Amino acid sequence: MLEIRNVVKTFGRDVTAVGGVSLSLGCGLVGLIGHNGAGKTTLMQMIATLTRPSSGEIVFDGVDIAKKPGHIRRRLGFLPQDFGVYPNLSALEFMQYFAALKGVRDPARIRQLLELVNLHDVAKRPASSFSGGMRRRLGIAQALLGDPDILVVDEPTAGLDPEERLRFRNLLADLGYNKLVIMSTHIVSDVESIASHLAIMRGGKLLAYETPAAMLAQARGQVWSANVDAAAYDELRATVHVLHAQRQGERVALRIAHPHAPFAGATAAEPTLEEALMAQRYAAQELAA
Numbered sequence: 001m002l003e004i005r006n007v008v009k010t011f012g013r014d015v016t017a018v019g020g021v022s023l024s025l026g027c028g029l030v031g032l033i034g035h036n037g038a039g040k041t042t043l044m045q046m047i048a049t050l051t052r053p054s055s056g057e058i059v060f061d062g063v064d065i066a067k068k069p070g071h072i073r074r075r076l077g078f079l080p081q082d083f084g085v086y087p088n089l090s091a092l093e094f095m096q097y098f099a100a101l102k103g104v105r106d107p108a109r110i111r112q113l114l115e116l117v118n119l120h121d122v123a124k125r126p127a128s129s130f131s132g133g134m135r136r137r138l139g140i141a142q143a144l145l146g147d148p149d150i151l152v153v154d155e156p157t158a159g160l161d162p163e164e165r166l167r168f169r170n171l172l173a174d175l176g177y178n179k180l181v182i183m184s185t186h187i188v189s190d191v192e193s194i195a196s197h198l199a200i201m202r203g204g205k206l207l208a209y210e211t212p213a214a215m216l217a218q219a220r221g222q223v224w225s226a227n228v229d230a231a232a233y234d235e236l237r238a239t240v241h242v243l244h245a246q247r248q249g250e251r252v253a254l255r256i257a258h259p260h261a262p263f264a265g266a267t268a269a270e271p272t273l274e275e276a277l278m279a280q281r282y283a284a285q286e287l288a289a
């Protein structure tokens, strides 16, 4: 559906926000993971045709979107990171406004979408009185107005409380069944249970594009657990990558990233996805050193 071919985006002479990313995406939810400044927003803005690649191309259903932006715009919904609501409009009026902008004439569609995001009961309340999660859900409803095939959401869970986070995650997971949903985050747990694929970005580069299961499989044998005394822990800290340390009186329970058993007494542990990504990152750093 969407082909990203060696896409580069530079700002001025010194900043390379995206440095040659290639990806081929179909239906499903893609979790775009990376720290601040990794290039996630810039990549998403290029997909949404808000900015153009400096080189490379993004092809949607066979059409280069830089040459014909209208082709993807008609079939893409976008929820930007800094999505704001108009203070004087109710959720319903807000949707009516966006429906008019997008040429969506069916009032039933607005009702349907407000129900989908569970805002139908508060549709007449001013959107400015909504919580962060409710605003974000209204943002998704507006992004879905044209019944898009691609939904791009930039850091939608930032600042949400755990319950809102969960509700939002489930909503996106459902949408990923028959659309391409690209969701950026720097929090792995936001996407680990719902993403069909994870795209890991760092410094404008794509480090990996895998299913969560494949990432976990690759990290097996690289994450270790151990229980050591406090003095040994102080020494170990300087020599191995400690992923997690929990003091238990005089002892410390550790999780360590290491390509093989770091010392006698360490046992191979089942990695979490977060640990898998950290182990992968340390391995890449060591290869580069």
Ligand SMILES: Nc1ncnc2c1ncn2[C@@H]1O[C@H](COP(=O)(O)OP(=O)(O)OP(=O)(O)O)[C@@H](O)[C@H]1O
Pocket: 011, 015, 016, 017, 018, 034, 035, 036, 037, 038, 039, 040, 041, 042, 043, 186
């Ligand atoms: N308009 C711009 N002009 C100059 N530099 C920019 C511009 N937009 C982004 N950058 C730089 O490009 C790099 C990638 O930024 P981008 O916002 O794409 O990262 P990100 O992964 O989305 O980070 P965040 O999670 O903080 O939004 C950063 O170093 C950023 O400062």
